[in-house]
Amino acid sequence: MTFSWKPTRRQFLSGSAAVAGAAALSSSPFQAAYGAGYPDRNIKVIIPTREGGGADRNFRAFSGIWKKYLNTKFEPGFYPGASGRVGYEVYMGKNKPDGYSLIFGNMGPELLNWVVKAPESFKVEDYLYFGRVDTDPGCVFAGKKSRFNSIDDIVAEGKKRVLTVGTSRMAHPASIGILALGEKTGAKFNLIPLSGGKNTIAGAVTGEVDFSVLTSGSVAAKRKSVKTFLIFDDKNKLGERLDNAPTMNDHFGMKTPPLLSSRAFGIHKAAVDKYPDRFAELESSFKKVFADPDFKKAVKKAKGNWEYVNYGGIKECQEYTKDILEIGERFKPLLSGKK
Numbered sequence: 001m002t003f004s005w006k007p008t009r010r011q012f013l014s015g016s017a018a019v020a021g022a023a024a025l026s027s028s029p030f031q032a033a034y035g036a037g038y039p040d041r042n043i044k045v046i047i048p049t050r051e052g053g054g055a056d057r058n059f060r061a062f063s064g065i066w067k068k069y070l071n072t073k074f075e076p077g078f079y080p081g082a083s084g085r086v087g088y089e090v091y092m093g094k095n096k097p098d099g100y101s102l103i104f105g106n107m108g109p110e111l112l113n114w115v116v117k118a119p120e121s122f123k124v125e126d127y128l129y130f131g132r133v134d135t136d137p138g139c140v141f142a143g144k145k146s147r148f149n150s151i152d153d154i155v156a157e158g159k160k161r162v163l164t165v166g167t168s169r170m171a172h173p174a175s176i177g178i179l180a181l182g183e184k185t186g187a188k189f190n191l192i193p194l195s196g197g198k199n200t201i202a203g204a205v206t207g208e209v210d211f212s213v214l215t216s217g218s219v220a221a222k223r224k225s226v227k228t229f230l231i232f233d234d235k236n237k238l239g240e241r242l243d244n245a246p247t248m249n250d251h252f253g254m255k256t257p258p259l260l261s262s263r264a265f266g267i268h269k270a271a272v273d274k275y276p277d278r279f280a281e282l283e284s285s286f287k288k289v290f291a292d293p294d295f296k297k298a299v300k301k302a303k304g305n306w307e308y309v310n311y312g313g314i315k316e317c318q319e320y321t322k323d324i325l326e327i328g329e330r331f332k333p334l335l336s337g338k339k
Contacts (some may be wrong), residue, residue, distance in 0.1 A: 038278045039072045044101040045265075048087020048110065049168075050080040050196040054136075054218035058263050059104050061298040062133055062289060069285035076104075080195055083169035084110045085119065092122040097268030099278035103127065106215075107317070108261040108324050112171035115328035116335055128272065130279075131265040131286040132312025132320065136305075137233035138174025138259045139216035139242060140181075141226045143205035151229040151251065154211060158187025165189045166203035166212035168196050171335050173259035174213035176327065177232035179334040180256050181248060201226065215261045216242055221303040232259035237307045257327060262320055264312065287311060 045063070049055050056078070063074040079087035088103065088110065095101035107129055114124050142148050148157070157163060167175045170193050182189045192209055194200045197218040204212035205225050219228055220241040228242040230251065236242055248254055265286070272279045289295050290311045299306050312320070328335070 038275075038281055039070060039100065041100065042073045042075050043070075043099075044075050044077060044095065046087050046091040046095065046101065046103045047076050047078050048080070048084040048091075048103070048105055049078065050198060051076075051078040053168075053197040054215060054221070055104065055106060055197075055263060057221075057302040057304060058133060061302040061304060062295070064298055065289045065292050065295045066285060068292075069288045070281065074102075083113055083171055083193065085113060088119060088127075089121055092119075092126060092268070095268075097270035097274065099267070099271045099275045099282065101268075102282075103266045105129070105264060105266055106261050107132075107264050107320055108259075109169045109172040111321060111324050112173070112176075112328045112335065113169075115325060115332055116171050126269050127266050128269055128314070129264040129266040129317035129321070130272075130283060130314050132310070132317050133263045133265075134217070134308045135260045135262045135310060136215040136217040136308050137231055137237075138172070138177050138213055138261065139219055139228050139232065139245065140178060140211060140213050140230040141204060141219050141228045142211040143207060144225055144227060146204070146207070146211065146227070148211060148229070149227075151246070154229065155181070155185045155187045157210075158182065158185070158189060162188040162190050163210040165191050166194045166200045166209035166214075167191050168200045168214055169193055171328075172213075173261055173324070173327070174215065174232060176331045176334065177230075177248060177256070177259045178213045180254070180331065181230075181252065183334070184252055184254055217305045217308050220305055232256070234258055238305055241305070257323070259327070262312070264317055283313065287313070 047055055047059060059076060067073055079090050091103045140151060148154050165178055170191055175191055178189055194203045197214055200212045200214045201222050203209045216231060216238065219226055220238050223241055228245045231242060231245050231247045233247055236245055236247060249256060296306055299309060
């Protein structure tokens, strides 16, 4: 089935209206009374990828501080498979929309999933992202022992033979980046989904693939084992931690928009509608984490990159959703292998 989902004005207004009501409640003097007793048990968080990768580290750093403000514990459950689809199926199909379960997703690749093929058991507008934690650009990298020493080496070799490229998921902003580069230069790349960032890095380091593409934050955390060649953003914000790699637009004279992943917490739309008081508690406590100095310490302890951390609420998540879906539509033929 071929499917293209674009949020309509009605869908955006519907989601915004629900959140506006919750936001108004969170600023109301009666909010504490409305939210009294919530949460009275732990909150489950579905993570649609493998344990031990960038999403895991990001989640633990954030939730370790968030629990101080929400006065509860967060119980992660990892559900890799089908490029993140399994986790969303579990969240939407097996968790009650009561505010006691959330999903912690990577908005970029997971929204691109729906561009390539719609979910079968739920509608995309049945859940919404409300809390962005970071924005993380994709990059090109290889293991330290790779014979490639620059992106120009990769392009030159890719004009001679088809190079294998490890990626955490086929529908990923970084996948779009390398395919767009191939289209620009004539180099030939074959994407190999390796199921998660941890495996994608391992594939490059062991030589299972010629090189890999992934979110640059995860690559920087393993910089002793890899070398980075190219960044899919307007600027290399991590500098030496990513080997001072150039950006694709600067190096190749391209005008591709920044290809960013963005990890965020999501919730059932029905939970927002039915329990606006609980959602207000989630929103207000979520935002407090970013001003807590312990959060920065937690990010650095987890080998994260503070430069990529930035708060985003419902509005920012909706804007990101709109942008990444437009990018997905533009590069859909490349993602689906039809071009």
